[in-house]
Amino acid sequence: MASKMYDLVIKNGRVIDPALGFGREAAVFIKDGKIARVEKASAAVSRTIDKLDDDRVIDATGHLVVPGLIDVHVHLREPGREDAETIETGCRAAAAGGFTAVCCMPNTTPRIDNQETVKFVQDRAYTADARVYVFGAITKDIAGTELAEIGDLVKMGAVAITDDGHYVQSPEIMRRALEYSKMFNIPVAQHAEDGLLSADGVMNESFQSSRLGLTGRPAAAEEIAVLRDIALCRMTGARLHIQHVSAKGTVRAIREAKKEGLPVTCEATPHHFVLTDDEIGKEFNTNLRVNPPIRTAADRDAVIKGLVDGTIDCIASDHAPHSDEEKDCEFDLAPAGMIGLETTVGLVKTHLIDRGYLDWGDAIRKMTINPASVFGLEGGTLAEGKIADITIIDPDKRWTVKAGEFRSRSKNSPFIGRRLKGRVVKTILGGRVVFDRGVRRKKGQ
């Protein structure tokens, strides 16, 4: 083997690639920004590596080497709310959290409901620390009344459409969106919460909302929305992706739809498989205000069950930055959303893997090959010839979430102060190290 063939090698790590069914100690060889090969440890491999310059070798002893993680639900806030996040800072947060690709939601100002805005985001993302895939809007201005120019959006590179933040309330419009999307073979992603039933609600409707006197958003609002869309999916045969599943009934409905063979996929967020609504009354922490809301222990357990039995395909953060000024206020007046890119891996390890619900392979699958397959994205695997997007994780690293350490421009996380286990140490994008926890950030970053 001619060693100069390789630009970078990651040695001694435990390589996990669910797409290849691979899970053992191996070396990953990178050339020209692509995966050249993955070889299990041997004397020949060691000799090859020994011939390389030290700065081309990463020693991942004790660490996991996995395909670059993909987060299919991220709000980058640019254009419009650059005070809360920009494409640059959001991608820096992604890299620090181990994500080499993110899907950005279209509810920016202006909305991503036309080619120009898609192009703007793509241009801004060109030099960023993560790949940015754009979700276009389903309806013009996310107003729910007229279809956006979906053909144009797809032509410019949008990988899916969604009115995220809002449910497409009209069944007629949703029907047409599903039918129309079939021409482009893209999923229609839905924020499934009936807007009439959850109007003015600021937290889950439960004994907790009753106790606190806060207006509730019932789980039934999500269940009804999902059941309606499943019926439309059955009718149209179009691909439906349910975003941030939060309720027991929703998980059940999607499980049944999948059994029936419908083209339905879905995602769950860490806050929905970790938190419950009894947290809210403790301090009225506005960082716990999120849509759909964090719900009861029974709902959380159902989401975990859905992750375990495969009903839930993807783990996505719904990273939703809000400035301190927006969140430092009365609970019911705070905007909904919390950041998540930099805490996902720690929460997955601490709450799903360490508690025996998922093994690393299952968990990585839901953050790599599954999202890549659902949305037709590059990467998600370390197969030869694929882009060299790689994440290196220290699975045993214990750490405390600190507001001052976020790369995101915003700090609206309810997990600040939590002790977690499992942290990303290096992130490699197209063969280039874009994040290295061992190296301090350059001044001004």
Added chain:
Amino acid sequence: MSRLSAPHLLGLEHAPREDISRILETSDTFREVLDRTIKKLPTLRGITVLNLFYEPSTRTRISFELAEKRLSADTISFTASTSSVKKGESLRDTVQNIESMKIDMVVVRHSSPGVPYYLTQCMDANVINAGDGAHEHPTQALLDMYTIYKRYGKLDGLRVVLVGDVKHSRVIRSNIWGLKTMGASVALCGPSTLLPYEVERFGCDIYTNIDEALDGADVVNIMRIQLERQQAGMFPSQREYTNLFGINRERLKHLNRNYTIMHPGPMNRGVEITSDVADGDKSVILEQVTNGQAVRMAVLYLLSGREEGEQ
């Protein structure tokens, strides 16, 4: 130092029995002062109290202002018809301004649950919750409890029925927690649309039939029903509400002989309560108003940590 277990009175859900007992006992002392010719004590001289009202209120604000003045505190009142956010100034800025004015105690009313707690996180003053959204209104519940206590000499073992819009009532929530802590048996009654989700978990008996709810009860505390609930589709008409839940003379026959009629005001006469019941000899509705001052004096005094006569 506060003479209660906490420096603030944010609600009754977590208030220990000893605190409530102390407030009720202390209220008795101040109640006596209200019958004197000169209804004033030097107890809170030199202490500045701010009444911060983000929601319109007449009786609660006046009751607090009177209580403060009768204890010789310096008082100022701030009333805003809308929340600070809508006005353009953040709640934190408002609060920090207040803190800079060297205020010792704040009485706050706000439409958002949790605002009194928020205040305790950004200022040193003692905070008294005068109603936060549909969450809690502890001094109203305390004055209701004091009124019952004065009449029966106890709370333990009494049967109290709270009637009305349970879902949106902070008065009912505070009454539930306080009464249960003091050993009373609590029943809730209202249209099922105005009973909050999983209402049974409050640990009360739940009724949608008013006659059954009143059966064998000692005290009926009747809440104002707001017209806007009907407009929001919570019940079909005021007429039907009155027919199903209105308290009239005929319905009183279900109660124990030595019964008591209460209403925290303001009343919709002819809607949730008929005038003959409101003005009847078992009604303590105006006594509640007087007792409210005594209870608020007690709360201010106990939280201030002042000795009687200390200046």
